């Protein structure tokens with residue numbers, strides 16, 4: 251093991267150096283991948299030297315997501331304390347299903363979940379778990395919402411046409427999960443938003459009324475806290491009134507920006523969250539832990555047991571249900587995703603997490619200010635969002651983003667809203683500073699000047 255850790259340290263040194271010198275890795279065309287790198291598996295073992303070289307090539311040619319030129323997805327940067335926690339999780343290799351096998355790691359997970367339940371007002375009636383990503387957190391919420399309609403569903407399956415509601419610009423995991431949970435993709439109703447991407451409560455209520463009249467059974471509303479493209483927030487408080495009136499489960503998908511709960515300045519964006527039935531947040535997005543670290547909590551602790559517990563005498567042999575986390579999780583064997591978040595939170599304090607969230611909003615303000623004050627740019631997104639959508643000199647965003655990628659300049663993606671395409675800059679890396687955001691724009695400008703004009 252020790253020798254391999256030495257190899258690891260050496261590779262990390264080389265990677266960190268490469269990230270500094272070239273923040274974007276060399277571009278390899280997808281159909282030339284297998285001729286460019288030594289990836290094929292052989293019958294014979296390799297010499298340590300040749301193996302080390304293959305590994306080095308692989309590491310140095312992999313897209314660099316921790317650098318100051320990575321803005322492509324809703325994660326980025328590297329929080330060293332969180333990386334430390336994740337490396338330890340790999341070394342310890344516990345499985346989170348029982349206290350017998352995970353021991354104090356159960357407490358690590360519970361400490362995070364209890365704290366979050368308290369912070370958002372669910373209190374001790376709430377509980378939660380870690381799911382393999384935000385899509386799966388949404389799946390767990392949808393399963394709990396479905397099962398909350400009655401015991402029959404879990405045992406006999408669905409025999410009604412159950413409908414759910416989400417905004418037109420919500421995450422694609424919702425229709426996917428609708429098929430998984432057996433209600434069918436056609437039973438998802440896409441509710442209109444206003445011109446800033448915020449779900450309209452009146453449109454929601456009208457659709458619910460219509461569905462009830464038509465014999466459907468509305469069971470769930472999904473509100474998004476940080477829509478994937480615009481970073482807009484649905485009005486939880488108002489949606490909760492509608493949900494209460496029709497006895498519908500309200501889930502808040504905070505995968506992208508649910509971490510605003512840590513900020514005194516921005517938690518107003520999820521006002522009314524305590525009235526929701528479930529809430530999910532990805533620590534691997536705004537809080538910068540390694541992938542993946544997704545938390546789902548519910549105000550109804552029993553709902554987790556109702557939907558996810560099953561007896562298994564070969565597994566649950568000691569300790570009570572409260573400590574055997576497999577009773578409330580989607581998986582059986584489950585990796586320890588809590589430790590990396592715990593090491594970050596423990597070392598930086600809640601204040602540290604608050605600073606990260608506030609810094610990301612600050613960087614977005616810097617970016618919007620830049621776009622607004624430079625006439626070659628057009629802004630397509632709104633305040634109180636860490637997605638800054640824009641176009642430069644009316645260049646088609648898809649072509650621009652692809653050229654920046656293929657020339658190893660910047661990793662950034664594009665999106666669209668109401669038929670308008672644009673570049674989407676996400677200020678999700680709290681390690682960035684004001685000048686890093688300015689540099690992003692300067693890099694685009696000089697690239698366009700040299701390569702396009």
Ligand SMILES: *Cc1c(COP(=O)(O)O)cnc(C)c1O
Pocket residue numbers: 324382383384385386420421423474476477478503504505506532542544
């Ligand atoms: C990213 C995202 C998800 C999915 O999270 P994964 O961890 O990638 O599965 C779900 N909902 C929203 C709003 C997101 O932005």
